[in-house]
Amino acid sequence: MKVLVTCPPMLGMMAEFKSLFKAKGIHVDCPSVTQTLSEAELKERIPQYDGWIIGDDPATRAVFQAGKEGKLRAAVKWGVGVDNVDFTAAQDLGIPVTNTPHMFGAEVADIAMGYVIALARQTFFIDRNVRKGKWPKPAGISLADKTVALVGFGDIGRNTAKRLLAADMKVIAYDPYFQPLPELALVQPAPWPERLGEADFIVLTCALTPNNRHLINASTLAMTKSGVRIVNVARGPLIDEVALEKALASGHVHSVALDVFEIEPLPNTSPLRQYDQCIWGSHNGSNTVDAVRRASFKAIELLFDFLEVN
Numbered sequence: 001m002k003v004l005v006t007c008p009p010m011l012g013m014m015a016e017f018k019s020l021f022k023a024k025g026i027h028v029d030c031p032s033v034t035q036t037l038s039e040a041e042l043k044e045r046i047p048q049y050d051g052w053i054i055g056d057d058p059a060t061r062a063v064f065q066a067g068k069e070g071k072l073r074a075a076v077k078w079g080v081g082v083d084n085v086d087f088t089a090a091q092d093l094g095i096p097v098t099n100t101p102h103m104f105g106a107e108v109a110d111i112a113m114g115y116v117i118a119l120a121r122q123t124f125f126i127d128r129n130v131r132k133g134k135w136p137k138p139a140g141i142s143l144a145d146k147t148v149a150l151v152g153f154g155d156i157g158r159n160t161a162k163r164l165l166a167a168d169m170k171v172i173a174y175d176p177y178f179q180p181l182p183e184l185a186l187v188q189p190a191p192w193p194e195r196l197g198e199a200d201f202i203v204l205t206c207a208l209t210p211n212n213r214h215l216i217n218a219s220t221l222a223m224t225k226s227g228v229r230i231v232n233v234a235r236g237p238l239i240d241e242v243a244l245e246k247a248l249a250s251g252h253v254h255s256v257a258l259d260v261f262e263i264e265p266l267p268n269t270s271p272l273r274q275y276d277q278c279i280w281g282s283h284n285g286s287n288t289v290d291a292v293r294r295a296s297f298k299a300i301e302l303l304f305d306f307l308e309v310n
Helices: 018-023 039-048 061-069 087-092 105-121 123-131 155-166 218-223 241-250 289-307
Strands: 002-005 027-029 051-054 074-077 097-099 147-151 170-174 201-204 228-232 253-258
Touching (some): 051 289, 074 289, 105 123, 105 253, 155 170, 218 241
Parallel strands (some): 002 027, 002 051, 147 170, 147 201, 201 228, 228 253
């Protein structure tokens, strides 16, 4: 029996997990993956494997069809986000697939809060310039009493709200499935995009769906106050990057911190790269040793259940 792993954080710690596969008599393949394998690469590889632990790869109908025509019996999406996985296709083909929810709420929230602080005080900008021999002293803004438009109130969103409230910030939450929590009673729900003009920060922590692609666009940016700061630790296509770049160029958006992009890795030709006050991540918000270990053990457990090797 053979299993393919294409999730970069898990691949980075595979030395800890290989013994689990070996104990079940399973051969595990660990290709070099920067962010994802292409659909063409997956269509060629997947038929050789009984199981697949998916990263952010294009797990499309064509890929699952190729797997079905080969050996593929089951797959697990490592992590929370599932927008890259065609669950309908997998179901149609009789291939069980699941994900590993509630694994990274605190870790991604830590990154979101770190980005909020960094944008407020321009710490990354200062660091880059000190490295160049300069000594900049930009005036930042205080966090207390600033308003955050928090898009998404799931596990990551709730953990982020906890951190924002601890900094004495005001939080407006946008989530069609919003559920109030006693410990987060100060969070105010609102339908998108009402009250967006109140926000000093916009923080995206929601899942990507067909209905919220380019949630941040020219129209919604026009509703925001001048000088708004934006953080995205969710999915890149939530933001129309063409509209965002125009808003940065005009100064309407002060700065952004993006851990994710519409195209990953961020192309060298992207006009976003010219804005030195902004912060760019590498889709790495959940990547701590503790979280990777937790999610990987869960993914392996679920895959073994599907393959009936426990």
